[in-house]
Amino acid sequence: MRAAVCRGFGEPLRVEELELAPPGPGQVAVRIDAVAICQSDVAAAAGAWGGPLPTVFGHEAAGTVTATGPGVVDLVPGTRVLVTLIRACGACPACASGVPTSCDHAFETLATPLRDAAGLPVAQGMATAAFAEAVVVDRSQLVQLPLDVPPEAACLLACGVLTGVGAVVNVAKVPPGATVAVVGAGGVGLNAIQGAALAGAGRIIAIDPLPAKREAARRFGATDAVEADGAAAAVRALSYGRGVDFAFVAVGAPGAIEEAALLLATRGTLVVVGLAPSGSAVRLDPTVLASRNQRVLGARMGQSVIARDVPWLIEAWRSGRLRLEALVTARFRLEEINEAIAATREGAALRNVVVFHERW
Numbered sequence: 494m495r496a497a498v499c500r501g502f503g504e505p506l507r508v509e510e511l512e513l514a515p516p517g518p519g520q521v522a523v524r525i526d527a528v529a530i531c532q533s534d535v536a537a538a539a540g541a542w543g544g545p546l547p548t549v550f551g552h553e554a555a556g557t558v559t560a561t562g563p564g565v566v567d568l569v570p571g572t573r574v575l576v577t578l579i580r581a582c583g584a585c586p587a588c589a590s591g592v593p594t595s596c597d598h599a600f601e602t603l604a605t606p607l608r609d610a611a612g613l614p615v616a617q618g619m620a621t622a623a624f625a626e627a628v629v630v631d632r633s634q635l636v637q638l639p640l641d642v643p644p645e646a647a648c649l650l651a652c653g654v655l656t657g658v659g660a661v662v663n664v665a666k667v668p669p670g671a672t673v674a675v676v677g678a679g680g681v682g683l684n685a686i687q688g689a690a691l692a693g694a695g696r697i698i699a700i701d702p703l704p705a706k707r708e709a710a711r712r713f714g715a716t717d718a719v720e721a722d723g724a725a726a727a728v729r730a731l732s733y734g735r736g737v738d739f740a741f742v743a744v745g746a747p748g749a750i751e752e753a754a755l756l757l758a759t760r761g762t763l764v765v766v767g768l769a770p771s772g773s774a775v776r777l778d779p780t781v782l783a784s785r786n787q788r789v790l791g792a793r794m795g796q797s798v799i800a801r802d803v804p805w806l807i808e809a810w811r812s813g814r815l816r817l818e819a820l821v822t823a824r825f826r827l828e829e830i831n832e833a834i835a836a837t838r839e840g841a842a843l844r845n846v847v848v849f850h851e852r853w
Contacts, residue, residue, distance in 0.1 A: 496625030502540030514606035516562035526644035551624030646817035657684025659795015669693035682743035690714030
């Protein structure tokens with residue numbers, strides 16, 4: 494099968510022929526129909542978090558089951574599935590408490606199913622490696638999809654939508670009428686805005702330096718959109734001097750986290766959604782946090798439970814309350830993946846998608 498391989502951080506990906514092992518116990522082989530380019534993939538390929546090389550990245554995908562390993566009894570070849578990086582054992586304290594995104598099981602010790610033409614191992618980036626024509630993943634990473642969701646829209650549910658909406662609904666539990674700020678109106682930020690709208694937030698303020706992103710934020714449910722420069726004063730004015738009840742930081746920039754903390758009202762909550770490079774540090778005033786009863790929360794993958802969250806998100810899409818197709822900026826072939834990544838890195842794209850099969 495063909496896959497886009499990262500052999501050097503910061504270098505263009507190379508489309509190569511790789512060997513994919515058949516599924517082992519508890520695993521499933523999936524033909525990839527569409528995979529989106531997430532900013533996390535771009536950052537990982539640039540070396541933001543280090544890791545082994547060569548690697549195949551890509552973790553936001555939809556596809557069709559082609560084979561199952563021993564112990565998988567609820568999926569059969571031909572089943573349409575969402576492919577996520579959420580690999581969970583189902584038995585550790587995190588899984589038992591309903592937070593599989595924090596699974597304690599050491600899945601990273603599992604052998605990669607990928608080999609290159611020389612027979613050497615190629616790492617399975619983010620436990621998925623979906624910049625490829627096929628993957629072999631753990632059964633826990635999959636959830637069945639209905640036929641009416643096109644693959645290029647469905648794949649967005651695997652990360653950007655789960656993370657953005659989940660940060661609002663699962664992590665922060667934003668109540669109706671709350672005032673919300675979202676820093677960064679990219680793929681994840683727009684879905685945090687959609688999540689705030691679904692939750693019934695009274696005011697949703699998008700903050701982004703790019704006019705096109707601010708305009709997109711309004712289309713996806715923001716009641717207001719302001720520039721990053723001078724955002725604190727603008728947010729105070731829009732919130733009658735209080736600040737916001739919830740500030741979601743959907744970009745991986747430590748400075749954005751520090752600035753978002755200044756937007757909070759008393760008893761406000763700062764939710765860190767975007768991933769900064771390893772070793773980053775953030776300075777927050779502990780006296781302000783304590784005296785104003787403020788909170789700081791992490792939101793890996795929106796603390797999503799895919800079997801629970803994907804079905805209701807699809808129903809929201811069907812009813813017109815959640816936009817998916819409008820998130821897709823452009824479609825590419827696998828051979829064009831470096832162009833897709835470059836457009837994503839520049840910040841103009843909401844989500845670029847590599848499409849292998851136009852329709853199911």
